[in-house]
Amino acid sequence: MTSILSNIRSLAADLPAHQLANLDEVELVQIQHGALDEVAGYLETKRWTSVVMVVDGNTYDQAGQRLANLLSKSSIRVQVTRLLPDRKGDVIADEVSLIQVILDIQHSGAKAVLAVGGGTIHDISRYAAYTAGAPFISIPTAASVDGFNSKGAPIIIRGEKITIPAIGPSAIFADVDILMAAPSQLTAAGFGDMLGKYTSLFDWKFGSLVADEPYLQISADMTKSALSQCVNAVEQIAKRSEEGVRILMGALVESGLAMLLFGQSHPASGSEHHLSHYWEMEFIRLGKKQLLHGAKVGAACVEISKLYHRIGEQGIELNGGSYPASEDIKRRMALQWDDIRSHITQLPEPEVLGDLMRMVGGPAGVSELPIGDELLERSLAEAHKVRYSRYTLLHAYNEHPSLFVK
Numbered sequence: 001m002t003s004i005l006s007n008i009r010s011l012a013a014d015l016p017a018h019q020l021a022n023l024d025e026v027e028l029v030q031i032q033h034g035a036l037d038e039v040a041g042y043l044e045t046k047r048w049t050s051v052v053m054v055v056d057g058n059t060y061d062q063a064g065q066r067l068a069n070l071l072s073k074s075s076i077r078v079q080v081t082r083l084l085p086d087r088k089g090d091v092i093a094d095e096v097s098l099i100q101v102i103l104d105i106q107h108s109g110a111k112a113v114l115a116v117g118g119g120t121i122h123d124i125s126r127y128a129a130y131t132a133g134a135p136f137i138s139i140p141t142a143a144s145v146d147g148f149n150s151k152g153a154p155i156i157i158r159g160e161k162i163t164i165p166a167i168g169p170s171a172i173f174a175d176v177d178i179l180m181a182a183p184s185q186l187t188a189a190g191f192g193d194m195l196g197k198y199t200s201l202f203d204w205k206f207g208s209l210v211a212d213e214p215y216l217q218i219s220a221d222m223t224k225s226a227l228s229q230c231v232n233a234v235e236q237i238a239k240r241s242e243e244g245v246r247i248l249m250g251a252l253v254e255s256g257l258a259m260l261l262f263g264q265s266h267p268a269s270g271s272e273h274h275l276s277h278y279w280e281m282e283f284i285r286l287g288k289k290q291l292l293h294g295a296k297v298g299a300a301c302v303e304i305s306k307l308y309h310r311i312g313e314q315g316i317e318l319n320g321g322s323y324p325a326s327e328d329i330k331r332r333m334a335l336q337w338d339d340i341r342s343h344i345t346q347l348p349e350p351e352v353l354g355d356l357m358r359m360v361g362g363p364a365g366v367s368e369l370p371i372g373d374e375l376l377e378r379s380l381a382e383a384h385k386v387r388y389s390r391y392t393l394l395h396a397y398n399e400h401p402s403l404f405v406k
Contacts, residue, residue, distance in 0.1 A: 004029050004031075004250060004253060004254055004257070005023075005026065005028075005029050005257075008023065008222065008254070008257055008261070009023065011218055011222075012218055012261055015218070015261070019216075019261055019262070019263065020261075022151065022168070022260045022261060022263055023257065023260055023261050025167070025168050025170065025260075026149055026168060026169060026170070026171070026172070026257070026260065027170055027171055028042065028170075028171040028172070029171070029172045029174075029253060030171075030172065030173050030174065031172075031174040031176065031246060031249050031250055031253065032174075032175075032176060033175070033176050033177055034175065034177070035173040035174055035175040035176070036063060036066065036067055036070070036139070036173060036175040036178065037070065038173060039067060039070065039071070039114070039137065039139065039173050040070050040071050040073070040074040040076060041074075042137075042171055042173075043071070043074070043076055043112065043137075044074060044076070046111075046112070046135075046170075047111075048076075048111040048112040048135075049075070049076055049077060049111065050076070050077040050079075050108060050109055050110050050111050051071070051076060051077070051078055051079070051110050051111065051112045051113065051114050052078075052079045052081055052101065052104050052105050052108055052110040052112075052113050052114070053067065053068060053071075053078055053079070053080050053081065053113075053114040053116055054081045054083065054101055054113065054114065054115050054116065054117070054121055054124060054125045054128075055080065055081070055082055055083070055116045055117060055121065056082065056083045056085070056091045056117060056121060057082065057085070058117075058141075059116050059117035059118070059121065059141045060080070060082060060116075062141045062178060062181070062182070063116055063139065063141050063175070063178050064080065064116045067114070067116060067139065068080055077108070079104050079107075079108040079110060081100060081101050081104045083097050083100065083101075083121065083124065084100075087287075088287065088288070088289040088290070089289065090289060090290045091120055091121070092120065092156055092284075092290075093120050093123040093124045093127075093153070093154065093155050093156060094155065094156040094157070095156075095157065095158075097124045098124060098127060098128055098131075098155065101113070101124055101125065101128035102128045102131055102132060105128060105129070105132040105134060106132065110132075110134060111134065111135075112129075112134055112135050112136065112137060112170075113125050113128060113129040113132075113134055113135070113136040113137070114136070114137045114139055115136055115137065115138055115139060115169075116139045116141060117139075117140075117141050118140070118141065118142055118144045118145060118186065119144060119145035119147045119148075119293055122138060122140075122145075122147060122148055122150075123147065123153045123154055123155065124153075126150070126151075126153050126166040126167055126168070126169070127153035127155060127164060127166040129166075129167060130153075130165075130166040130167045135167070135169075135170045136167065136169055136170070137169055137170060137171050137172075137173070138169035138171070138172040138173070138174075139172075139173050139174075139175075140172070140174050140179065140249070141178055141179070141182060142179060142182035142183070142186035142187065142190070143174075143179050143182070143186070143187055143190040143245055143248045143249040143252055144182070144186040144187070144189045144190045144193070144292070144293075144294055145189070145190060145193050145252065145293055145294055146190075146193050146194065146251075146252040146253075146255040146256050146259075146268055147256060148169065148172060148174075148252065148253065148256055149168050149169055149172060149253060149256035149257060149259075149260060150166075150168065150256055150259060150260070150265070151165065151166060151167060151168045151259075151260060151263075152164065152165060152166060152264075152265055153165075153166040154277070156281075156284060159281065159284055159285060160281060161277045161280060161281050161386070163265070163387075168260055172253060174249050174253070176242060176245060176246060176249075179245045179249055180240055180242060180245050184240060184361055185292060185295070185361065185362075186292070187237065187240055187245070187248065187360065187361075188294070188295065188298075188357070188360040188361045188362035189292040189293060189294025189295045189298075189362065190248050190249075190252055190294055191230060191234070191237055191248060191294070191298070191356075191357070191360045191362060192292075192294035192295055192296075192297050192298025192299070192301070192357060192360075192362050192363075193252070193293065193294035193297050193298070194226065194227055194230045194248070194251055194252065194255065195227075195230075195231075195297070195298050195301050195353060195356060195357065196268075196269075196270075196272040196273065196297040196298065196300070196301045197223050197224075197226070197227040197255065197267070197268055198227065198301060198305070198347055198348060198353070199270050199271060199272045199301050199304045199305060199308070199347065200223075200266070200267065200268050200269050200270035200271075200272060200273065201220060201223060201224065201227075201267065201270075202270070202308065202343055202344070202346075202347055202393070203270030203271050203390075203392035203393060203394075204220065204266040204267060204270060205220075205343055206340060206343070206391070206392065206393050206396075207266070207390065207391040207392065209332070209336045209339065209340065210329055210332045210333050210336060210340075210391065210396065211329065211332075211391035213266065213390075213391055214262075214264075214266075215266075216261065216262045216267075218258075218261065219258040219259070219261050219262040219266075219267045220258075220267060222254055222255075222257065222258040222261070222267070223254075223255055223258045223267040223268060225254070226250075226251035226252075226254040226255045226258070227251070227255075229247055229250070229251050230247065230248060230251045231356065233247040233248070234356055234359050234360060235359070237360055238359050238360045238361065255267070255268050256268075266390070269387075270304075270390070270392050271300075271304050271383065271384065271392040271393065271394035271395075272297050272300040272301040272303075272304050273297060273300070274383040274384055274386045274387055274390075274392070274394070275296070275300035275303065275304070275379050275380070275383045276293060276296035276297050276300050277383070277386045277387075278379040278382065278383035278386055279291070279296055279300075279371055279375065279379060280293075280296070281386075282375060282379075288370075291369060291370070294362075295362055295363050295369065296369070298353075298357045298362050298363065299357070299362075299363045299364075299365055299366045299368065299369055299371075300366070301353055302350045302353045302354050302357070302364065302365045302366070303350070303365065303366055303376065303380070304394065305347050305348065305349065305350040305353055306350040307380065307394070307397070308344050308347060308393055309344060309347065309349065309350070311344065311393065311397065311404060312340075312341050312344035312345060314404070314405040314406070315337075315341075315405050316333060316334065316337055316403050316404055316405060317402065317403055317404070317405060318334045318337065319334060327400075329391075329396065329399075329400065330400055330403050333396065333400075333403065340393075350365070380394070381398055382398075384398055384399075
């Protein structure tokens with residue numbers, strides 16, 4: 001589906017060169033039957049004759065073994081790096097996994113890194129490749145997240161999740177046959193990650209209105225378009241039909257390209273992602289098995305919509321807009337309140353979001369995840385600190401409680 005790249009480059013033609021440079025790093029996007037068969041030819045054209053292929057036990061069986069055979073037939077040397085799960089059975093993007101991949105890159109003299117799997121494998125691969133100064137290739141095995149073509153790597157360092165600058169992929173090969181065969185909960189998670197764009201787009205707009213956060217309308221429009229495509233195709237996605245999987249994977253890639261174009265994750269990551277990251281760190285601290293990222297994001301989007309609609313209905317203490325200079329955020333919220341409330345009303349109601357998640361087989365809210373009331377309430381009060389520099393409505397709600405009618 002190379003048209004994704006060509007269409008976006010056409011829309012973004014008038015942007016500054018530094019923004020287009022991020023997009024130009026992605027040379028090829030293929031979302032089609034048999035995309036796996038095209039990898040060897042691409043590597044040959046780049047003269048990358050030695051590669052590290054990063055997999056886990058599941059993704060090696062799904063695509064890695066076949067790809068390794070295809071590459072070997074093309075005289076490309078393959079170092080298969082199989083990431084090992086922790087005691088709970090989770091593969092984690094942490095220091096241990098990073099060192100495993102970095103050492104294999106060094107020992108093999110690899111010219112490129114192939115990420116064969118989902119979001120965690122991609123996060124590990126992109127940062128290990130970045131550290132080694134090598135390009136990386138994205139080969140998704142499920143339409144489960146929108147981070148395949150991200151330039152940031154969310155990594156767990158000493159139990160804390162931080163996003164570290166890395167590199168985007170040189171190419172994406174998404175084989176529709178492999179995506180259709182992926183477990184249904186992974187497809188539902190991909191839909192949940194896309195559904196979270198409702199609240200991330202709102203938070204991005206909010207931050208631009210009250211905290212002067214940078215805003216790029218083209219990236220916002222791209223993300224809205226990708227989200228609309230998914231919601232309109234929810235029944236096809238729920239059936240995991242060929243067309244449904246194509247639409248979902250295309251939307252996930254387009255969302256990632258919107259982030260690349262902007263240069264940061266604002267278009268696709270807001271307070272719903274901060275809740276998800278908070279829960280993930282809590283589960284690591286308690287030694288509990290992790291939940292799928294997109295399942296958490298979809299459920300968190302429902303909770304954030306519930307909170308934001310309540311804020312919109314209850315209003316804020318306008319105080320005539322007269323606040324001291326030290327409380328500039330309060331003043332700007334008061335001045336922009338009508339616009340902010342208008343954007344809140346455009347968010348789907350939590351019941352609508354829950355129904356959409358239920359249609360694809362995902363959790364319709366936090367109550368359907370092993371997340372208790374205490375953790376939910378604590379995360380709503382503290383999750384904004386996960387990315388404290390990102391100014392969301394959740395951030396404002398917790399930082400300036402006196403401003404809100406409760």
